[in-house]
Amino acid sequence: VSDRDRHLFHFGTETTIGDTSTFDPMFIRFSDQENFNEYQPTSINTAGTFRLDKGNEIIGAVSGKDYTLVLTDTSAYIIQYVGPPFTFSVRQMGTNCGLIGQNALSYSNGLTFWMSGQGGFFMFDGTVKTIPCLVEDFVFTTDGNNLGINYSANQLVYAEHNTLYNEINWFYPQSNSEQSNRCVVYNYAEQVWTTSSLNRS
Helix, strand or coil: CCCCCCCCEEEEEECCCCCHHHEEEEEEEECECCECCCCCCCCCCCCEEEECCCCCCEEEEEECCCCEEEEECCEEEEEEEEECCCEEEEEEEEECCCECCCCCEEEECCEEEEEECCCCEEEECCCEEEECCCCHHHHHCCCCCCCCECHHHHHHCEEEEECCCCEEEEEECECCCCCCCEEEEEECCCCEEEEEECCCC
């Protein structure tokens, strides 16, 4: 739901309402203002649609202070309310920074952090920024002693914000696991990375 104007978004939906054969993973539909039952655009409502053009599918989204950050598998977009006649503006904010899994992003205190499917970690504070990471190879590759992530279980990646210690935790399955058994932590106050394991019975 968009914050101030209260429209309900559907990310990845039918281009024709009620026709499942028209499903488009890059298509966005939003409701009339404060009316989640009305999606058909007319001259007297603010319902509408648009399609993102960079990527293969929308992976996740998060609502910020006055915007919605949408992440595809390759790119980042900002949706902001601008009022009639267009209702929303859509701007591409970054490329090669796609989200690895639906739950691999965390928003708090005006900052959004996420793990990318292309490898690496990113943040958004008004612009998309790469977070320098000393454990990137350990997390994303399986060469040598690196445990690496199981890319086929990408939807098991979860991000969690620990406000007490200014940390973002990403829980993920290593390359030979179907359960989340590893964790990588970024302390954004001290800009320090740590890794750990989760014992599973």
